[in-house]
Amino acid sequence: MKNEINTKNCWELIRYLFVGGIGALSYLFFSNLYNWLTVPTYLSPLYAWASGLIVVYFGHMKITYRVQAQHKRMVLRFLIMQSYNLIMSTCSTIVVREWLNFSYFIASIVALTLTVPVLYVLGKYWVYQSN
Secondary structure: OHHHHHHHHHHHHHHHHHHHHHHHHHHHHHHHHHHHOOOOOOOHHHHHHHHHHHHHHHHHHHHHOOOOOOHHHHHHHHHHHHHHHHHHHHHHHHHHHHHOOOOHHHHHHHHHHHHHHHHHHHHHHHHOOOO
16 A cells, blocks of 8 residues: 555656646746847746646646646636746746846746745645545
């Protein structure tokens, strides 16, 4: 029984990393695209975040956590969780890019590093909980 739980959690983490990887690549692509299009640093994360919301929401619901849609509960929680993501991504991007003078690409990598672990825990135990 314990081995089954560990195997299930391992596969769930792999699926999370897969869907999250798609979301991360989407974020990197769009945030750097918007930066290239001369969108201000403080707006690029917002636009990148908005560009990937639907893909990430349904990807985690259907692929990662494999739960039935309970949109009334899940959407609000998902948006709250993603608001944390947006705030942390924007703040860390500004600090790394504007204050520390690193490239925008490095700033976007730092933003992902700071948000991904928290998003996994919130997604698993709050947004997509199966009960």
